[in-house]
Amino acid sequence: MRRAWVTALVLAGGIFQTAAAQDAKAVIAAASKAMGADGLNSIYYDGVAQNGNLGQNNNSNQPWPLTGANDYVRAIDFTQPASRATWTTYAVPVTGGVATLAPAQQNITKENAAWAQQLEIWITPWGFLKAAAAASNATVKAQLMGLKRVQVVEFDSPVKSPGGKPYRLVGYINNQNLVERVQTWLENPVFGDMLVDADYSYYRDGANGLKFPAQMVQKRGGWPVFTAYILGAHANPPNIQTLLTPPAGGRGAGGGGAAPAAAGPTSEKLADGVFRINGAYNSLAIEFADYILLFEPGPQSEARAQAVIAEAKKVIPNKPIRYGVISHHHFDHTSGLPAVVAEGITIVTPEVNHDFLMKALSAPRTLAPDSQSKSGKKPVIEGFKGDKRVFQDATRTFEVHVIKGLPHADGLVIGYLPKEKILVYADMFNLPTPNEPVPNPPVVGTGVFLDNIERLKLEPERVMSIHSLNPDRLTTVAEMKASAGRK
Numbered sequence: 001m002r003r004a005w006v007t008a009l010v011l012a013g014g015i016f017q018t019a020a021a022q023d024a025k026a027v028i029a030a031a032s033k034a035m036g037a038d039g040l041n042s043i044y045y046d047g048v049a050q051n052g053n054l055g056q057n058n059n060s061n062q063p064w065p066l067t068g069a070n071d072y073v074r075a076i077d078f079t080q081p082a083s084r085a086t087w088t089t090y091a092v093p094v095t096g097g098v099a100t101l102a103p104a105q106q107n108i109t110k111e112n113a114a115w116a117q118q119l120e121i122w123i124t125p126w127g128f129l130k131a132a133a134a135a136s137n138a139t140v141k142a143q144l145m146g147l148k149r150v151q152v153v154e155f156d157s158p159v160k161s162p163g164g165k166p167y168r169l170v171g172y173i174n175n176q177n178l179v180e181r182v183q184t185w186l187e188n189p190v191f192g193d194m195l196v197d198a199d200y201s202y203y204r205d206g207a208n209g210l211k212f213p214a215q216m217v218q219k220r221g222g223w224p225v226f227t228a229y230i231l232g233a234h235a236n237p238p239n240i241q242t243l244l245t246p247p248a249g250g251r252g253a254g255g256g257g258a259a260p261a262a263a264g265p266t267s268e269k270l271a272d273g274v275f276r277i278n279g280a281y282n283s284l285a286i287e288f289a290d291y292i293l294l295f296e297p298g299p300q301s302e303a304r305a306q307a308v309i310a311e312a313k314k315v316i317p318n319k320p321i322r323y324g325v326i327s328h329h330h331f332d333h334t335s336g337l338p339a340v341v342a343e344g345i346t347i348v349t350p351e352v353n354h355d356f357l358m359k360a361l362s363a364p365r366t367l368a369p370d371s372q373s374k375s376g377k378k379p380v381i382e383g384f385k386g387d388k389r390v391f392q393d394a395t396r397t398f399e400v401h402v403i404k405g406l407p408h409a410d411g412l413v414i415g416y417l418p419k420e421k422i423l424v425y426a427d428m429f430n431l432p433t434p435n436e437p438v439p440n441p442p443v444v445g446t447g448v449f450l451d452n453i454e455r456l457k458l459e460p461e462r463v464m465s466i467h468s469l470n471p472d473r474l475t476t477v478a479e480m481k482a483s484a485g486r487k
Helices: 002-034 115-122 125-134 240-242 302-315 337-342 351-361 371-375 444-455 477-483
Strands: 042-054 064-077 084-089 100-108 137-143 146-160 166-175 181-189 192-205 210-221 225-235 269-270 275-276 281-289 292-295 321-325 346-350 381-386 390-392 396-401 413-417 422-425 463-466
Touching: 002 084, 002 137, 002 146, 042 240, 064 225, 064 240, 084 115, 084 240, 084 381, 100 115, 115 125, 115 166, 115 181, 115 240, 125 166, 125 321, 146 371, 192 302, 225 321, 269 302, 275 302, 302 321, 302 337, 337 371, 346 351, 351 381, 396 463, 444 477
Parallel strands: 292 321, 321 346, 346 381, 422 463
Antiparallel strands: 042 064, 042 225, 064 084, 084 100, 137 146, 146 166, 166 181, 181 192, 192 210, 210 225, 269 275, 275 281, 281 292, 390 396, 396 413, 413 422
């Protein structure tokens, strides 16, 4: 009896799926009519918004920081396809001082064929319906979303990922025939196949039967990267081309293209068995009796991390790289970690970052297979407890200290070689030019850095920055104190 029941369910499921494929066009057509998308070639909407900074949260387990996007205006032409968004935002100078209001924009043209740009058009409620209607492979199935029953429409976009798979779109349509959610996936060096989730709620009526969501929330990596309260929307604006055209000299924003090839790094010997691997983001290679340790092993990109690893093996030959200590979790410092995992290097970081990095680096990487996915290796991450981790053998001691009181990032660490009196750090002290006055208010990072050096009773004679100083060199505690007006 049980086998017959299961067989009946399987047969019913097959019938349902076939019916679902046949019904997809009907569901899409009903939603298009309800939302006023029939005959919609372009749209213009405005409101107030916020942009989130992916990978730059102050704690790896908390939301991305959001920056106000005032006077937000967006125009989309689905026929080209093209889009332009403009807004103004307050920017706080790195060296302190009063925030200033500055214009910003995002321009997407038909020449921006990468999915990282195009998805911004097709994950809108109207763009999704238009893409779904044009797709030959759309299917639909009923599903519960929370306590609500929705129709889930899925199809492949015509755009293919670097790995050859087409990007997939999934839309959730409620019983009022309104698009509540659209999802797609985008390759990301840290998250792998990263879910892009756009939620639309509180629909309002516009002119000529157009319906638009009063609230938009787009999430990446599980946290919002864009939120907006839409005040009004207009179908087929007569001045659409003007709205899409940037002023003379304007240029588009937005990323997602392939990272540029990394230039081969050079090295600078700081002491016996201690080398600075030079670049826009520097790394420090340290020789122990039977292994190498890298401080900042995976900055910028996979290509940069591979170049750093190769250079470390060149200057310290015939030894494996066993440990890679990251300064902090921000993505400009960790986007090369897949190459570190592929090399079999143990990533070392304070415990606060362990679960985040383990989850992110364990995710599937099918859209853009990288060296990690090709190697088949799993991440090995040491999340150390407490405020200090010491690497030591008969030849050398290297101390890793957790910085206290820094707003920039929880779990940010510095490295210190007590014998060589060399300290390495990231994202705290930015060297001002000689003619600049002492910042008022002072630079928080510099003050925190100096306070921590004093708290830890460190006595560095040379201080190496992961971000190259201008002019490029190692600095001193005295120079940092002078920049902060301290003696």
